[in-house]
Amino acid sequence: MKDKRLLIPALFFLVGFIIASVLYNPEKNLEVKHAQAFATMESSKTAAAFMVFNNKTKRDRTLIGAQSDIAEITEIHENLIDPDDGKMMMRKIKTLELPSKKKVALEPSGYHIMFIKMKRVLKAGDTFPLTLMFENGEEKTIDVKVTPPGQMHH
Numbered sequence: 001m002k003d004k005r006l007l008i009p010a011l012f013f014l015v016g017f018i019i020a021s022v023l024y025n026p027e028k029n030l031e032v033k034h035a036q037a038f039a040t041m042e043s044s045k046t047a048a049a050f051m052v053f054n055n056k057t058k059r060d061r062t063l064i065g066a067q068s069d070i071a072e073i074t075e076i077h078e079n080l081i082d083p084d085d086g087k088m089m090m091r092k093i094k095t096l097e098l099p100s101k102k103k104v105a106l107e108p109s110g111y112h113i114m115f116i117k118m119k120r121v122l123k124a125g126d127t128f129p130l131t132l133m134f135e136n137g138e139e140k141t142i143d144v145k146v147t148p149p150g151q152m153h154h
């Protein structure tokens with residue numbers, strides 16, 4: 001650069017950009033808390049995980065999938081009442097909307113992460129990693145705490 005008058009503003013811009021990149025951490029703003037799963041028995045073929053998402057960002061986010069190595073299949077599910085017989089049933093959903101500035105709770109009466117064809121038993125006190133996938137390509141691996149059946153910790 002021949003003109004030094006341009007070099008100084010260019011340096012300021014560069015330094016500002018670096019500082020902004022360090023401060024801006026998108027993961028920091030999409031919180032996942034209280035991740036838990038109920039303990040299972042040797043005969044259990046399925047399990048479920050619950051957690052609370054707190055989307056503190058200005059953008060709506062979407063959970064598009066989850067992965068774990070505790071089961072052969074990991075899916076996003078929702079519980080609902082069957083309109084025909086009034087019984088609780090559940091179904092797989094492809095995406096879970098996480099609106100900006102809102103909390104979305106996954107809990108036994110509603111949404112959950114479903115594990116099908118368990119590869120191992122979940123013992124109370126254990127933790128296991130669960131990877132959550134989002135629409136923007138972000139992946140977040142969290143620790144899920146195993147608790148005694150029925151005991152919610154939030």
Ligand SMILES: [Cu+2]
Nearest residue numbers: 077090112114
């Ligand atoms: Cu389910």
